[in-house]
Amino acid sequence: MGNCLVAQSGGPTAVINATLAGVIRANQLNPIYDRVFGGIGGIEGVLNGALYDLTNLTSHELDLLKQTPSSTLGTCRYKMRRDNPADFERLLNVLDDANIDAMFYIGGNDSMDTVAAMAEYSITHGSGKRFIGIPKTVDNDLMNVDHCPGFASAAKVANQIVHATALDYAAYTRPEVFVLETMGRDAGWLAASCCVTGDVDLVVLPEVDFDRDSFLDQVKACMEAKGECYIVVSEGAHYADGTYVSAGKSEDDGFSHAVLGGAGAVIKQMIIDAHIAPRGLVQDLSRAARSSNFAQSLVDVTEAYELGLSAHMRSAHPDFTAQVVGVAPRSAEEIAAGEYNARFFARPARELANYVRHFPTEWILPDYRGVTDEALSYFRPLIEGEPKLIMEGGIPATLPPFSRR
Amino acid sequence: MGNCLVAQSGGPTAVINATLAGVIRANQLNPIYDRVFGGIGGIEGVLNGALYDLTNLTSHELDLLKQTPSSTLGTCRYKMRRDNPADFERLLNVLDDANIDAMFYIGGNDSMDTVAAMAEYSITHGSGKRFIGIPKTVDNDLMNVDHCPGFASAAKVANQIVHATALDYAAYTRPEVFVLETMGRDAGWLAASCCVTGDVDLVVLPEVDFDRDSFLDQVKACMEAKGECYIVVSEGAHYADGTYVSAGKSEDDGFSHAVLGGAGAVIKQMIIDAHIAPRGLVQDLSRAARSSNFAQSLVDVTEAYELGLSAHMRSAHPDFTAQVVGVAPRSAEEIAAGEYNARFFARPARELANYVRHFPTEWILPDYRGVTDEALSYFRPLIEGEPKLIMEGGIPATLPPFSRR
Numbered sequence: 001m002g003n004c005l006v007a008q009s010g011g012p013t014a015v016i017n018a019t020l021a022g023v024i025r026a027n028q029l030n031p032i033y034d035r036v037f038g039g040i041g042g043i044e045g046v047l048n049g050a051l052y053d054l055t056n057l058t059s060h061e062l063d064l065l066k067q068t069p070s071s072t073l074g075t076c077r078y079k080m081r082r083d084n085p086a087d088f089e090r091l092l093n094v095l096d097d098a099n100i101d102a103m104f105y106i107g108g109n110d111s112m113d114t115v116a117a118m119a120e121y122s123i124t125h126g127s128g129k130r131f132i133g134i135p136k137t138v139d140n141d142l143m144n145v146d147h148c149p150g151f152a153s154a155a156k157v158a159n160q161i162v163h164a165t166a167l168d169y170a171a172y173t174r175p176e177v178f179v180l181e182t183m184g185r186d187a188g189w190l191a192a193s194c195c196v197t198g199d200v201d202l203v204v205l206p207e208v209d210f211d212r213d214s215f216l217d218q219v220k221a222c223m224e225a226k227g228e229c230y231i232v233v234s235e236g237a238h239y240a241d242g243t244y245v246s247a248g249k250s251e252d253d254g255f256s257h258a259v260l261g262g263a264g265a266v267i268k269q270m271i272i273d274a275h276i277a278p279r280g281l282v283q284d285l286s287r288a289a290r291s292s293n294f295a296q297s298l299v300d301v302t303e304a305y306e307l308g309l310s311a312h313m314r315s316a317h318p319d320f321t322a323q324v325v326g327v328a329p330r331s332a333e334e335i336a337a338g339e340y341n342a343r344f345f346a347r348p349a350r351e352l353a354n355y356v357r358h359f360p361t362e363w364i365l366p367d368y369r370g371v372t373d374e375a376l377s378y379f380r381p382l383i384e385g386e387p388k389l390i391m392e393g394g395i396p397a398t399l400p401p402f403s404r405r
Numbered sequence: 406m407g408n409c410l411v412a413q414s415g416g417p418t419a420v421i422n423a424t425l426a427g428v429i430r431a432n433q434l435n436p437i438y439d440r441v442f443g444g445i446g447g448i449e450g451v452l453n454g455a456l457y458d459l460t461n462l463t464s465h466e467l468d469l470l471k472q473t474p475s476s477t478l479g480t481c482r483y484k485m486r487r488d489n490p491a492d493f494e495r496l497l498n499v500l501d502d503a504n505i506d507a508m509f510y511i512g513g514n515d516s517m518d519t520v521a522a523m524a525e526y527s528i529t530h531g532s533g534k535r536f537i538g539i540p541k542t543v544d545n546d547l548m549n550v551d552h553c554p555g556f557a558s559a560a561k562v563a564n565q566i567v568h569a570t571a572l573d574y575a576a577y578t579r580p581e582v583f584v585l586e587t588m589g590r591d592a593g594w595l596a597a598s599c600c601v602t603g604d605v606d607l608v609v610l611p612e613v614d615f616d617r618d619s620f621l622d623q624v625k626a627c628m629e630a631k632g633e634c635y636i637v638v639s640e641g642a643h644y645a646d647g648t649y650v651s652a653g654k655s656e657d658d659g660f661s662h663a664v665l666g667g668a669g670a671v672i673k674q675m676i677i678d679a680h681i682a683p684r685g686l687v688q689d690l691s692r693a694a695r696s697s698n699f700a701q702s703l704v705d706v707t708e709a710y711e712l713g714l715s716a717h718m719r720s721a722h723p724d725f726t727a728q729v730v731g732v733a734p735r736s737a738e739e740i741a742a743g744e745y746n747a748r749f750f751a752r753p754a755r756e757l758a759n760y761v762r763h764f765p766t767e768w769i770l771p772d773y774r775g776v777t778d779e780a781l782s783y784f785r786p787l788i789e790g791e792p793k794l795i796m797e798g799g800i801p802a803t804l805p806p807f808s809r810r
Contacts, residue, residue: 012573041578070572077579157699160800164696167475168417170806173446174482197800283691291569294562295699297799383799394702394788395565395602401575 001032002101004315006054007039007046008136009107009114010077012070013150014157014292015304016136017399019106020072021065022308024054032316037098040403042076043105043114047087049094052402064399066305067389069293074403080114088121095129102130102315104308108137108148112324113353119322130321133349134311136304138290140189143357144347145326149307150290152300152382155193157292158182158285159383165283166199166230177219177229177271177280181264183289184234188359190289191234193379195370201229202368204267206236207358210245212270218368220276229277233263293396298385303327303342310344324349335374340381406437407506409720411459412444412451413541414512414519415482417475418555419562419697420709421541422804424511425477426470427713429459437721442503445808447481448510448519452492454499457807469804471710472794474698479808485519493526500534507535507720509713513542513553517729518758524727535726538754539716541709543695545594548762549752550731554712555695557705557787560598562697563587563690564788570688571604571635582624582634582676582685586669588694589639593764595694596639598784600775606634607773609672611641612763615650617675623773625681634682638668698801703790708732708747715749729754740779745786 006023008016020038027036038054039046052073057065065072080087095103105115115133122129135142140151162180169178182190188205195203201222204210222229237245246263268280311325328343363375389396411428413421425443432441443459444451457478462470470477485492500508510520520538527534540547545556567585574583587595593610600608606627609615627634642650651668673685716730733748768780794801 008576012576014569044578068572069569071576072572074578075576077577156799160699161693163800163803164419164474164698165692167473167477167803167806168692168696170808171413171417171476171480172482173449173479173808196798281692283693284689285693286688287570287573287686288566288688288690288693291573293569294565380798385799386796391791393601393785394561394790395568398568398572401572403575403578 001034002099003035003037004033004102004104005037005039005046005051005095005098005100006104006106007043008071008073008075009042009105009111010075010137011290012075013136013138013290014069014153014296015149015301016106017068017072018066018301018304019134019136019149019308021062022305023104023312024057025062026309026312027055033101037100038073038402041074042078043080044076044078045074046094047090049097051098052405061399063390064397066301067293067296067387067396068398069291072399072401074401079110080117082117085121088118091118092122092127092129101128102132104132104134104311106134106136108135108139109142109353109356112142112349115324116322116349116353119349122321130315132311132315132320133324133352134307135324135326135352138190139184139187141187141356142352143355144329144351146329147327147382149300149304151189152297153292153295154190154289155379156297156383157295158190158194158289159196160295161283161285162194162199162232163197166197169228169230169281175223175227175277177223177231177268177277179231179233179264179268179280179282181233181235181282181284183285185236186356188234188236191232192359192371192375194232196376196379196383199230200232200370202231203370204231204233204237204368205359205364206234206238207361208364209240210237215368216271216274216276219271223276231267233267235263237263293398296387297383298387299382301387307344314346322349323347324352326352335378338377338380406439407504408440408442409438410442410444410451410456410500410505410508412448412508412510413476413478413480414447414510414516415480415542416695417480418541418543418695419474419558419701420554420706421511422473422477423471423706423709424539424541424554424713426467427710428509428717429462430467431714431717432460438506442505443478443807446479447483448485449481449483450479451499452495454502456503457810466804468795469802471706472698472701472792472801473803474696477804477806479806484515485522487522490526493523496523497527497532497534505534507537509537509539509716511539511541513540513544514547514758514761517547517754520729521727521754521758524754535720537716537720537725538729538757539712540729540731540757543595544589544592546592546761547757548760549734549756551734552732552787554705554709556594557702558697558700559595559694560784561702561788562700563595563599563694564601565700566688566690567599567604567637568602571602574633574635574686580628580632580682582628582636582673582682584636584638584669584673584685584687586638586640586687586689588690590641591761593639596637597764597776597780599637601781601784601788604635605637605775607636608775609636609638609642609650609773610764610769611639611643612766613769614645615642620773621676621679621681624676628681636672638672640668642668698803701792702788703792704787706792712749719751727754728752729757731757740783743782743785
């Protein structure tokens with residue numbers, strides 16, 4: 001019997017390690033691989049042969065792993081490129097050296113493309129190695145799935161913080177605006193999800209070109225009507241010409257995406273400069289939202305774990321490669337009915353890769369007024385429930401990163 | 406029988422409403438007052454006669470109140486001044502009109518001074534009205550108590566976010582610094598508490614004059630030794646001449662304190678400008694920390710509730726006025742032994758008012774290296790335990806603000 005490898009890619013989430021735990025546990029339940037290796041430091045580490053044997057983690061370690069946020073194997077921003085076959089060859093050599101038959105890659109858009117590309121390369125070169133993707137991303141921007149593991153927990157903590165800060169804001173009577181900024185580079189799922197609590201007045205999403213004047217009109221109308229205005233803005237909010245609202249803060253992060261941050265502060269200043277309110281508060285969720293193990297969604301962590309199980313189980317079939325295991329989309333009727341029953345499926349990695357799944361424009365209300373009831377029905381089941389966490393010293397207990405062992 | 410009044414003052418916390426619930430519940434257990442009124446909108450609202458009858462809240466409403474963050478009665482930044490007796494007279498008239506014998510004032514430093522001043526005025530003018538203080542403040546800066554309700558929950562969520570973001574930060578190998586900013590205008594308790602998880606490398610507190618060069622030396626040494634540096638900075642960090650690190654961002658908030666924010670961003674930029682790291686991340690906890698009902702400390706919420714009970718019970722004595730009910734300080738031996746057994750006491754309000762209790766300099770390690778073991782032993786019991794929260798739609802259920810009814 002050969003071995004398998006699991007690696008994590010891209011930005012951490014609150015449940016990406018639960019997926020890792022699922023793969024490891026599945027192999028304990030049915031040891032179709034001799035060893036389960038973890039790739040330390042993302043694909044960059046794997047290319048350097050940095051592997052860690054995870055085969056025999058104890059049940060307790062796996063329980064801790066499920067509630068450990070971030071990528072416990074470490075991650076990187078290195079991208080395998082189709083136009084650089086040397087990397088592909090090098091990866092196959094690393095897998096050969098460790099007698100690895102199958103590689104599970106937990107990641108986002110770019111990683112699903114890597115899965116497709118590696119599987120194709122492997123088939124073309126007759127290596128027999130197989131590549132299986134498992135999604136994760138707080139951005140929730142993968143095509144052809146209902147949602148991505150990691151998103152629901154980020155949405156849950158965002159809603160908890162929105163409601164708590166909205167009550168904090170409501171305690172004062174002086175005129176001021178409140179602006180909460182969420183992650184979300186190209187897609188506004190996380191920002192849109194903040195509407196679940198009913199506290200949000202206005203939402204600025206990347207899916208709608210930002211128009212300063214019409215936005216300020218809405219803020220003004222809201223302040224006049226209520227004396228307050230709670231605004232949520234996605235970091236990727238931009239004008240019609242593509243300029244980010246946070247302009248001046250972008251820099252290259254190696255993927256030719258812009259590194260964003262500061263849209264909330266810019267919007268606050270815009271409102272003050274327009275004399276709509278004399279002051280404003282900014283709450284930038286930043287990293288706290290995506291690594292929120294203290295507020296894991298039970299639906300999310302369960303699905304993340306089970307997707308790890310599912311990927312391992314399906315990989316028992318020798319032809320299972322270039323596939324991604326995910327949660328199948330709900331129908332519009334299921335969403336409207338508020339029903340939720342996660343169905344797992346496998347799809348060709350190509351169908352999930354490269355394209356950004358935007359928040360549906362038909363779910364966006366005009367004039368920055370938030371989202372439709374259908375959108376709320378989509379979000380609500382995802383943030384339900386809380387796992388029973390193992391606490392230690394007042395915070396959730398975690399496993400230390402394998403990268404430090 | 407006369408009535409009593411409860412009002413909330415200053416910044417919200419995660420448990421200030423638990424104290425309110427305690428007063429209301431105590432009067433249901435022993436109805437020594439006919440009615441329990443809540444003052445809507447802090448002392449400013451009370452002066453305008455804005456009262457709400459809380460006498461008969463149901464058990465379920467009280468349970469929700471205990472887990473509702475922020476000041477559910479509303480707050481204000483208006484300060485009763487000893488040099489403005491017209492306000493004092495006006496307050497006595499409001500109390501007279503509503504047949505109120507005793508007023509409970511839940512607040513910080515300034516509010517405890519108001520309690521003392523009002524009680525003195527009342528005695529001098531023979532009004533017979535009594536004034537009782539109950540502390541709250543996430544800043545933990547009241548003299549002569551062990552700690553203030555609200556602080557422990559803020560410290561707990563701060564530690565949860567520190568540990569989660571430290572793991573997120575650790576997943577990457579690229580050189581960058583991480584800077585977390587906490588509230589804490591004059592006292593560094595909250596920033597210092599972040600050292601409990603063991604993730605923090607350097608801490609900048611208001612109790613130590615900030616020296617740019619020696620601080621940057623430490624950052625550099627840390628980056629060279631570990632390849633990473635997790636920094637916590639209190640918003641009130643300042644240079645020897647009193648200039649805030651966040652300089653340029655202060656404005657008057659009506660109390661002749663500076664409104665702060667941005668020390669984290671300034672420190673990040675300072676490190677980049679010194680070429681110690683090419684990039685950095687900033688996480689500003691801001692309001693999320695103080696209204697963290699999703700991460701209430703069980704010790705904190707229990708004490709906050711019981712202080713409400715205690716204040717009401719003690720007020721049965723007709724001479725009980727100008728007093729504050731609080732948690733008595735632990736001895737150094739108790740702290741060192743890790744023992745914790747909250748003892749409630751009453752102290753003259755004057756002894757808690759006006760002076761800021763700084764984080765003890767003997768608990769601060771040199772060179773921004775964090776805090777001593779004794780400090781950690783002080784913090785640890787405070788953040789232990791979690792209440793069983795009533796959840797609704799994936800977030801803790803809350804009562805809507807009375808100010809909106």
